[in-house]
Amino acid sequence: MSKLMRKFKALWTETVNLKQLSEYLNLSQTTVSRALNGYPEVNETTRSRVLKAAQDLNYRPNTRAKGLATGRALAIGHVIPVSNQHEMVNPVFGDFIAGAGEAYARAGYDMMLTLVPDQEEVRAYQDIRARGTVDGIIVHGPVINDERIALLSRIGLPFVVHGRSTDVNLPYSWIDVNNRGAFERGTQFLIELGHQRIALLNGLEHMDFAFRRRKGYETALLNHGLPIDPGLMRSEEMTEVYGYRAAKEMLSREIKPTAFVCSSIITAIGVRRAIHEAGLVLARDVSILTHDDALSYLENGDDVPIFTALRSSVRYAGTEAAEMLLSLIAMPKHAPKTRLLEAELIIGRSTGPAAS
Amino acid sequence: MSKLMRKFKALWTETVNLKQLSEYLNLSQTTVSRALNGYPEVNETTRSRVLKAAQDLNYRPNTRAKGLATGRALAIGHVIPVSNQHEMVNPVFGDFIAGAGEAYARAGYDMMLTLVPDQEEVRAYQDIRARGTVDGIIVHGPVINDERIALLSRIGLPFVVHGRSTDVNLPYSWIDVNNRGAFERGTQFLIELGHQRIALLNGLEHMDFAFRRRKGYETALLNHGLPIDPGLMRSEEMTEVYGYRAAKEMLSREIKPTAFVCSSIITAIGVRRAIHEAGLVLARDVSILTHDDALSYLENGDDVPIFTALRSSVRYAGTEAAEMLLSLIAMPKHAPKTRLLEAELIIGRSTGPAAS
């Protein structure tokens, strides 16, 4: 025993595999495997001996081998489309991943990231499927009529979409914020404050979320008999500079907008900069209402929120999406799940009655 | 042939494995494998037949099986420490990953993410090693005297640190910005503009980068005979609200600082808000100089930078780190590589001569 111990002690920082562990225990690999994986056909005293030894020798099953044998990868893939024209990294991504990561960690799953140039998308998903590195994937950044959904359904890889895709009629699993409802409500809030010229600084409108937000914005205008003025609408990547430029231009007009609805707090910060620069006062002269993903490094103030905002935690969405996917993988024949999150309307210090 | 074709056509959306491919070709698995992997002992006409068939049948080698057979995982791990007290997601992370992802994609590597609660770090790295899911890892967020470096060296898992660790005397591979030099230069720049009371809004100073930045800041002050005033120094997580609060407090004093040095553009935005709110004018009354990671969604203006900044692209660092690690994996016995990036000092519209 002590000789064996010494032999195995040497391996301490090395990797011990199942065979070595079973030799050390004078048991078959079968029994050891079963003991470790909680199968019933093993004596409880044997099991605890095995568990103890596994602990002592610092045994960890090799993921690849386990995956090969079981057919499961114990990993989830996140596929992030990167377009060549817009090579911005979605700032929301980190928080989403953090949320999802928690869920994976609890379930013993790994998280795999793949960046996919958008012209290679179809091939990329087939690759992922065939190479078998993951048991399911989270689809990021769905666009209108997103072809990935049909593709993934066809090749039979479980997936959950973060967002939805207008015009896709297949059933599929998703988790999304009620973007349309939120923006309708937010715009209505501004209208009720007396604003008549409300600008929309939206994200790229081939993205589904942005499309829905515009619909919500337009619905509110229509409901109150206000005109839909394309001159007050922008659709770009949601950077700070974009907000600044767009607001600066609009505020230099003869007839200025009195309020801005932004798709991102970062864009809203740019708008605020333009407002200051124009010598105007936020909330008094011009109001801002923005969507707020509740990013951890961009908290919308503390006690009193900086911006009046439609808030929905993307980190929470990440956790929920991950758990949804895990349960889908556990019950493959289950019908798709969906989850619609409502954004809170938070009143902050960036809105006020329309300037007369 | 057409019968076979039909048989395999059915598999089109399915997964074809090596065995099926070799049956289809009437060749042995050995030959097919060698043809695909570019070994010389196979006839060129055979090889092209194989390549063609692989293309037609949409063959992709199973990653797990390949990994098991070769002992390589063809994947890189990114280990992100998540502390319980500070559960902020580093906003820099997305861009770094995007940069690294490109390099991995080119090399055919996968990217694996692991979130590790910081009290479990040691165990986590051993896990990763033993489970064999990755060939190497990128270490994020090094602190002063980071114990992970010794651990990883000991267990023999190739790694590259994004950043460095003061007080660690082992040789190891890293890529870092010259934080100390940059902040010394930046602070000196402000001093030369006549500023005497310069505040430092730093990140958490157990983090190595923040520690070095403070050293640089202090060095510049000392070099010019200025006092180091702890009342002008803060160390927290680099949020917007942090910048706002700290600046608000300092600007409400009898004797205000005339300039702020920030560790993050996000914090700088908070400082700017406080300045506005105090009725002061940026650059005229109070100056801001900030580090700028050149995040894609937080461009520091366009033609004229918003903030005077020490700029260093974290995305570029990601690409470089990844390539460094890949080459380390390719040549395991190679000495550690290091790379020190210099930050550019960019003059923007947030600095001016000290108010008299």
Added chain:
DNA sequence: GAATCACTCCAAAGCGCTTTGGATATGGCA
């Protein structure tokens, strides 16, 4: 006392790939 059963355990096959150690055929050379 034989048959049955529950309880433990094990040998071996198999997951999909790579790679070692030949086998076979072909051509050049003496």
Added chain:
DNA sequence: TGCCATATCCAAAGCGCTTTGGAGTGATTC
């Protein structure tokens, strides 16, 4: 013609794990 490289291909072992299909004990039942 016979011999030996050379070129081309293959069978089978092995990577580390799970899982199927028993085998070997005692204890229980008739």
